[in-house]
Each structure stands twice: as structure tokens, then as C-alpha cells.
Amino acid sequence: MPVDIALPTGNGQIRPPARPRQAPPVAVVIFGASGDLAGRKLVPALFDLQQAGLLARRFAVLGFSRSALSDEDFRGSMREGVQRFARHKPVDERGWQEFSSALHYQCGQFDDPSSYRVLADRLAEIDREHGTAGNRLFYLATPPEVFPVIIRYRSRSPKPTASVLAGDITTRLVRSATW
Ligand SMILES: NC(=O)c1ccc[n+]([C@@H]2O[C@H](COP(=O)([O-])OP(=O)(O)OC[C@H]3O[C@@H](n4cnc5c(N)ncnc54)[C@H](OP(=O)(O)O)[C@@H]3O)[C@@H](O)[C@H]2O)c1
Secondary structure, eight states, X not given: OOOOSOEEOSSSOEEOOSSOOOOOXXXXXXXXXXXXXXXXIIHHHHHHHHHTTOSOSSEEEEEEESSOOOHHHHHHHHHHHHHXXXXXXXXXXXXXXXXXXXXXXXXXXXXXXXXXXXXXXXHHHHHHHHOOTTOEEEXXXXXGGGHXXXXXXXXXXXXXXXXTTXXXXXXXXXXXXXX
């Protein structure tokens, strides 16, 4: 059966699916959000999907890593990445404002239970603000050595650090491919 999804064409464009359909509401948590992969590839790709009308209107990103950044700092740094690496150019102010209002950031340590509790509280706020309905996509943009630590905290149940992070509705975990 053909898969009806957006695909890269190989010449820098995204070919929309024959019957485009918007993704369901979701909050994407990027572990390692201050790193190169997030700024160079992940967030510019999300911006392109939004510009193509393929992201849910009820969508948000919560970046999580050690660097102490405010939401505004994070948005500023992601803006640079989008301007340099997004395929959809030029990046107009209206499109950027709409997209960036869904970008949030939380600093923390991947091996610290209290960081996960703070993260869970932020996700609950994001659900209220953006209507993301408890759906979660966890993207691991970290060195591979850290994957087991995050997965242990994220999925151990019924310990508080895990259960607060497990989305009630839909939860997906994606890890970055290593070089
Ligand atoms: N860069 C690419 O284009 C690319 C392409 C394909 C695959 N990858 C893979 O993607 C992954 C990330 O690569 P990258 O180039 O983005 O690496 P990077 O620039 O070194 O970024 C790593 C990120 O992980 C965070 N981090 C690391 N250890 C942490 C810890 N113990 N607690 C909290 N945060 C921690 C860092 O946070 P702080 O800096 O805030 O401390 C930073 O945000 C790697 O597995 C890499 O092999 C990267």
C-alpha cells in the first residue's frame, strides 16, 4: 500500500502527499535542544512543515538541555538556524512569529529526577496554552551515551519521574541516528 506522507524530492524541496493531511495535535520534546542537530536540522524542518501546512495547528516544541536559556533566548537561536537552514525562504516575519510562539525551552539535567518533574509541569502548561491534548513526541538529539539515561527516566513506571512524563494519549520516542 503506498504511504501517503510528505517526502523530500532530492532537490531541496518537500513533495506534499497526494492527499495532504495535517498531523494531529502534539508537543515535541527535544532533548539536546541547545545542540547543533536541533538548530541545524530539527527546528528548520519543523518550520518547513508548518509553512507547507502539514503541522498540526495545535503544536508546540519544548526544548530541554543543560544550557540556561529563556524561551526568548531559545527562539532567537532557533531563528538563526531557520534563516540559514530552512528550505522555505525567505522567512517572513509573520510566519516566523506564528511558528516561534510555539517554541519553549526548559533547562535541566538528564539524570536529575527533579528536572523531569519540572518538564512535566511545563508540558501540562503547554497542553493548556496550545491544546496539544497530552500527545507527546520525545526526540533524543543528544550523544548516544545519554539515550539510556533518558529512556530510563522517561519510561520507568510508576515512579513519579516517569509517570509524569508518559503522555496519556499518544507517546512516541525518536532517537537521532548517529553519524
Ligand atoms: N549535528 C548533526 O547534524 C547530526 C546529524 C545526524 C545525527 N546527529 C546525532 O545527533 C546527536 C546530537 O548531535 P549534536 O551535533 O546536536 O550534538 P551537540 O551539538 O554536542 O549537542 C548535544 C546536546 O545534548 C545536550 N546534552 C548532552 N549531555 C547532556 C546531559 N547529560 N544533560 C543534559 N543535556 C545534555 C547538550 O546540552 P548543553 O550543550 O546545553 O549542555 C546539547 O544540547 C548525536 O547523537 C549525533 O551523533 C547529529
